[in-house]
Amino acid sequence: MSAFLIVAKEQTYSSPRQGMDDTIQQYNKISSLFIQDEMKTVIKDSIDETIGSQQFQHDKVEHWTNGVGESCIKRLAILNKPFKYVVTTVIMQKNGAGMLVATSGFWNKGTDGSNTIRWENKTMYVIVTIFGTLL
Template identity: 45%
Template sequence: MEEYNHGEEVLFNPDEATAPIKECIEGVIGGADYNQNKVNQWTASIVEHCLTNFVKQGRAFKYIVNCTIMQKSGAGLHTANSCFWDSTTDGSCTVRWENRTMYCVVCVFAVAVA
């Protein structure tokens, strides 16, 4: 993830955040098959790994990470997010990942710290 300095401002770049999020998902569930008994552990681990990776970068943001894992069963899944913030500095990134048995959707919100 990059930050761009315009004077004092820091901008969140969602394009730069995508790859590290995908790496976190792959590292936790990779090629595993959906297992209801492991979903709580997987979601907790994915959000913790993502959050740790972002915080380690030392950027001036507060982060919120959300993870949803759903078994592939033909059912629909629709999600939406809305934020009231400073769109010139703050941002979000949503990554959709899937394998043959499940979907994983991770949303990261970054709010600049003044």
């Protein structure tokens, strides 16, 4: 009786398609994250575009509030991420009065999130919050 030992070397073949699939999966993972720095940039750019260096004027508050919110939504859409977004904007004249803003959410902490930015000049406060939940 004789015994034979056959050893086969395992070879891994990676097709260009497989590499592309891996890249797509990595992109999808990154694109499905709520990234705080992106939201901060969206908010600050929207405020700068809408309000800039203007001083508080009561008759412009509604226009500014809508403008900041709409600008944020447009900028978020350009990011092309698979999220539903909610944007809130509060504008308050600086007059010595206090203000408290609080938010809470029940969601997947791994993918969903929120970011609140307080912006101010000599005459007003602007508080913008973006909530994002993965689709």
